[in-house]
Amino acid sequence: MPELPEIETICRALKEKISNNIILECHFITNLKLRKTLPANITEKIINRKIIDVSRRAKYIKIILDNGNILLIHLGMSGKLLIKDDNYLYQKHDHVAFKLSNNQQIIYNDPRRFGMIDFIEQNSSILDQLGIEPLDEHFTDLFLQNILKNKQQAIKLVIMNNKFLVGVGNIYACESLFLSKISPIRSANSLTQAEIKLLRNSIIQVLEHAIKQGGSTLKDYSSISGENGYFQNFFNVYNKHGTNCALCQDIIVRVKQGGRSSFYCPTCQL
Ligand SMILES: [Zn+2]
Numbered sequence: 001m002p003e004l005p006e007i008e009t010i011c012r013a014l015k016e017k018i019s020n021n022i023i024l025e026c027h028f029i030t031n032l033k034l035r036k037t038l039p040a041n042i043t044e045k046i047i048n049r050k051i052i053d054v055s056r057r058a059k060y061i062k063i064i065l066d067n068g069n070i071l072l073i074h075l076g077m078s079g080k081l082l083i084k085d086d087n088y089l090y091q092k093h094d095h096v097a098f099k100l101s102n103n104q105q106i107i108y109n110d111p112r113r114f115g116m117i118d119f120i121e122q123n124s125s126i127l128d129q130l131g132i133e134p135l136d137e138h139f140t141d142l143f144l145q146n147i148l149k150n151k152q153q154a155i156k157l158v159i160m161n162n163k164f165l166v167g168v169g170n171i172y173a174c175e176s177l178f179l180s181k182i183s184p185i186r187s188a189n190s191l192t193q194a195e196i197k198l199l200r201n202s203i204i205q206v207l208e209h210a211i212k213q214g215g216s217t218l219k220d221y222s223s224i225s226g227e228n229g230y231f232q233n234f235f236n237v238y239n240k241h242g243t244n245c246a247l248c249q250d251i252i253v254r255v256k257q258g259g260r261s262s263f264y265c266p267t268c269q270l
Pocket residue numbers: 245246247248249250265266267268269
C-alpha cells in the first residue's frame with residue numbers, strides 16, 4: 001500500500017510532468033466501480049481546465065486546476081498513476097485516462113479498486129477533518145505532547161491514528177519508535193518530555209529519508225508508482241523479526257497491535 005512518502009514522491013513527479021497542461025478528455029476505460037463511484041459530472045468539471053499544481057494532503061493527491069478546484073485521487077491499496085503517450089494501449093486494470101494537451105495521458109490503474117477519484121470545489125472543507133501533517137510546522141513537540149497525555153492506549157496506535165496525525169503508516173511507526181528507543185506497546189501517556197521530543201524528530205527523520213529514497217527511483221517518470229522505493233533497504237525493525245538488532249544483537253520480535261504487526265527490539269526499545 002502506498003504510504004505518505006510514496007505519495008509525496010508521486011506528487012512531486014506528477015507536478016513536474018503534468019503542470020501547465022490542459023485536460024482535454026476524461027476517458028472511462030472500464031465502468032468498474034472504485035471505492036466510490038466517480039462523480040457523474042466529473043467530465044464537465046475538469047475538461048478544458050489547466051493543471052496548475054499538484055500537492056498532497058495525507059494520502060490524497062490533489063491535482064489543482066486553474067479555477068482553484070481540485071481533482072482528488074487516492075490510490076487505496078493498489079492504485080497507480082501512469083503517464084503514457086497517446087498511442088499507449090490500455091492494459092488490464094486501467095480504469096480511467098485523463099488526456100492532456102501535451103499528447104500524454106494520466107492513467108489510473110488499480111487491480112483491487114480500493115482507490116478513488118473525486119472532484120472537490122476550491123473551498124471544500126472535506127480535507128480539513130484530517131489530522132496534522134507530520135512534515136508540517138504545526139507538528140511540534142507541544143502538539144505531540146497534548147495528543148499523548150491522558151491516553152493509555154499504546155503509543156504506536158496513537159501515532160498511527162489519522163484523527164491526530166496523518167501518514168504515519170505501520171512501517172514508519174515501527175521505524176520511528178526504534179530510532180526513539182521506545183517500545184510500541186508502552187502507553188502513550190508514559191512518555192517523558194525528552195522521549196516525546198525524540199519521537200517527533202524520529203518520525204520526521206524517517207519520513208524525510210523515505211521521501212528522499214523514493215524520489216531517487218523515479219528516473220524516467222514513465223511509471224509513477226511508489227512501489228519501487230529503496231527505503232525498504234534501510235529498515236531496522238520492520239519485517240525483521242527473528243533477525244539480530246543492528247545495535248545490540250538481540251532478536252527483533254513481532255507482536256500484534258490493533259490487528260497489525262509491530263516489530264521492535266525488546267532490549268533497545270523500553
Ligand atoms: Zn537492540
